Amino acid sequence: MRFVMTPRDSGGTITKRVAQPGTGKPPGHDGGSDESGSGLAGSVAAGPGVLLAPCVTVRHARRDDPVAGLVYDAAPEAYGAATGSEQAARAAIEQLWRTPGHSASFEHALVAEIGGRVVGVLIGFPVHDRYRLHAALLRKGLRYAGVRRWPLLLAALPHLVAATPRPPRRAYYVGTIAVARHARRRDVASTLGHHAELVAQSQGFPFIVAHTGSRHLTARRALERYGLRPIKDRRWGYVLYVKPVDPAASVPREV
Structure with missing residues (x-):
């Protein structure tokens, strides 16, 4: 999946009261969780390059959250090519979001709200679940692609795997x-990224990692402003970015 971030350039340290989930899944996956989610709440300081938006509320995602448009806009060409049209892509994303058990499901997501309106979404999970969840997404998503596109999608898998550096x-x-779009440049992405760090810390992971296109310079600059470091670049594919969330952890030179 494509990684899009738009934090501002300036740094700073901000302390904010946040909900720190104890697992990657919210309670009441069918929409029963409240805004603060569950788990431990604490005062957490954001590191350099991380700006927390005071007007943004971050919570566990719910099945009925309207995020299909946001996810589609993050990679319209890829989704359109897979399904054949924008309309089909948006419908597929919406249905897959509601379905548990894969890498695009609400159960692995956090959403950001401003004034009660969803303006951002982050989907994340442990690296050791990545292939299993992506494979489940492929199985569940093929029905939305159209039979004629199946051979093309399946044939592209070896190239995709080779073009994507393996994360720790x-x-x-x-x-x-x-x-x-209307909420960009308001530190929504930076705030969501900070909450991803909290999830990683709560689950005992020393790093957060992400991929973005090697030629996607806007996303690369945003990731680097946020504090992620590129450690492996497939110049014909994707770049692997890593950021320690454990002060004792050192970024690996290469995976």
Whole structure:
């Protein structure tokens, strides 16, 4: 999945009261969780390059959250090519979001709200679950692609795997961050990224990791402003970014 972030350039340290989930899944996956989610709440200081938006509320995602448009806008060409049209892609994303057990499901997501309106979404999970969840997404998603596209999608898999550097196994993988166009440049992505760090810490992972396109310079600059470091670049594919969330952890030179 494509990783999109738009934090501002300036740094700073901000302390904010946040909900720190104890697991990667919210209680009441069918929409029963409240805004603060569950788990430990504490005062957490954001590191350099991380700006927390005071007007943004982050909570566990719910099945009925309207995020299909946000996710589609993060990678419209890829989704359109897979399904054949924008309309089909948006419908597929919405249905897959509601379905548990794969890498694009609400159960692995956090959402950001401003004034009660969803303006951002982050989907993440442990690296050791990545292949299993992506394989489940492929199985569940083929029905929305159309039979004629199946051979093309399946034939592209070996190239996709080869073009994607392998992340460290003991890490929390951020697959998607998408922010509504009208809410960009308001530190929504940075705030969601900070909450991903909290999830990683709560689950005992020393790193957060993400991929973005090697030529996607805007996303690369945003990731680097946030504090992630590129450690492996497939110049014809994707770049692997890593950020320690454990002060004692050192970024691996290469995976």
